Amino acid sequence: MTKQMSESMGIGVLLAVSGGLMDAYSFLFRGEVFANAQTGNILLLSVCLSRGQWLAAFYYLCPVLAFSLGIGCAAATRHLCRERRLHWRQICLLLEILILGLAAPLPQEANLLANSLISLACGAQVESFRKIDGSSVATTMCIGNLRSALHSLVEVGFTGSQRDRHTARVALTIILAFAAGAILGSLLLPRTGTYTLWVSAGLLAISAAFLLVRPRPPMKGGSL
Numbered sequence: 001m002t003k004q005m006s007e008s009m010g011i012g013v014l015l016a017v018s019g020g021l022m023d024a025y026s027f028l029f030r031g032e033v034f035a036n037a038q039t040g041n042i043l044l045l046s047v048c049l050s051r052g053q054w055l056a057a058f059y060y061l062c063p064v065l066a067f068s069l070g071i072g073c074a075a076a077t078r079h080l081c082r083e084r085r086l087h088w089r090q091i092c093l094l095l096e097i098l099i100l101g102l103a104a105p106l107p108q109e110a111n112l113l114a115n116s117l118i119s120l121a122c123g124a125q126v127e128s129f130r131k132i133d134g135s136s137v138a139t140t141m142c143i144g145n146l147r148s149a150l151h152s153l154v155e156v157g158f159t160g161s162q163r164d165r166h167t168a169r170v171a172l173t174i175i176l177a178f179a180a181g182a183i184l185g186s187l188l189l190p191r192t193g194t195y196t197l198w199v200s201a202g203l204l205a206i207s208a209a210f211l212l213v214r215p216r217p218p219m220k221g222g223s224l
Contacts, residue, residue, distance in 0.1 A: 006089050009170070011207050012132035013177040015125060015139035018203040020181025021188075022100075022140070025197050026063075026118050029189055031111045033060065035118040036126075036140040038067050062112055063119035070123020092128040093208040096121040097201045104197035118197070135170040142178055145171040 005011065019036055026035035034040040041060045048057035074092050081088040103117040126140045137145050149171035152164040181200075188196045 005211055006087070006129060007131050007133060008210075009133045009173065011210055012129070012137065012139060012170070012174055014203050014207045014210075015129055016174045016177035017181035017184065018200045018207075019122065019125065019140035020178040020183075021185035021200045021203070022118055022122060022181075022197070024182040024185030025189070025200070026115050028186060029194065029196070030108075030115050030118075031059070033063055033111070033115045035063065035115065036122045038064050038119075039143070059112060062116045066116040066119040067123035070120040070125075071127040072123075073120075074124040074127035087211065089128045090208055090211050092124045093204050093211070096124050097204050097208070100197050100201040100204070104195050104201075106194070132174060133166070133170050135167045137171055137174050139174060139178070142175050145175050145178075149175065 023034055023036045026033050041064050045057050045060035045064065048054075048060065073095075077092055077095075078088045081091055086094075099117050099121045103114045103121075106114040106117075122140045126138055129139050130136060132139070135148070137148065149168045152161075152168035152171065155161050155164040156168065184199070185196060188199060192199070
């Protein structure tokens with residue numbers, strides 16, 4: 001069976017670097033809100049609600065809702081664009097690039113809108129790319145990947161399973177790529193400021209271009 005280009009390790013690494021950069025950008029530059037880690041936003045939302053800080057709670061609620069909307073939009077795109085020339089994942093990536101392109105120039109006074117747009121893009125990405133090199137991973141967050149990596153490493157220790165060894169390798173690679181994206185974002189922000197987000201969009205554009213590549217079917221008769 002031919003492996004889909006959208007599940008290749010190269011695509012996964014690019015998406016994870018982009019995801020890490022987006023999270024660093026939203027947290028460091030847009031008011032300490034997580035673009036990807038909605039667990040953190042829900043925690044802060046709950047704390048604000050418990051203290052009666054309604055405006056602050058709304059500040060964290062919007063990214064959570066936008067992330068959820070992104071997931072729903074990506075799932076709907078999969079059904080609505082089956083007969084399109086472009087694959088539905090390519091359409092989601094193009095929309096994600098457009099959203100990030102619009103969010104980057106927004107002023108600091110519009111951080112709520114910017115963070116919501118970034119979370120919308122992240123939600124679409126996490127729904128569109130759920131498997132890399134045959135293993136289930138997320139390219140916009142690390143907790144599930146960390147669980148998968150550690151579980152698989154323990155299984156390898158007890159059973160020597162090659163499948164678990166592969167899963168651990170994939171999960172750890174995506175975690176490292178995400179961390180690299182966060183580091184890249186942190187280093188670029190003092191130099192490129194608000195437009196650092198365009199670097200993330202550029203990585204997604206490269207991913208979209210790679211998705212145009214179709215694996216060549218193996219030739220009959222063992223020919224090269």
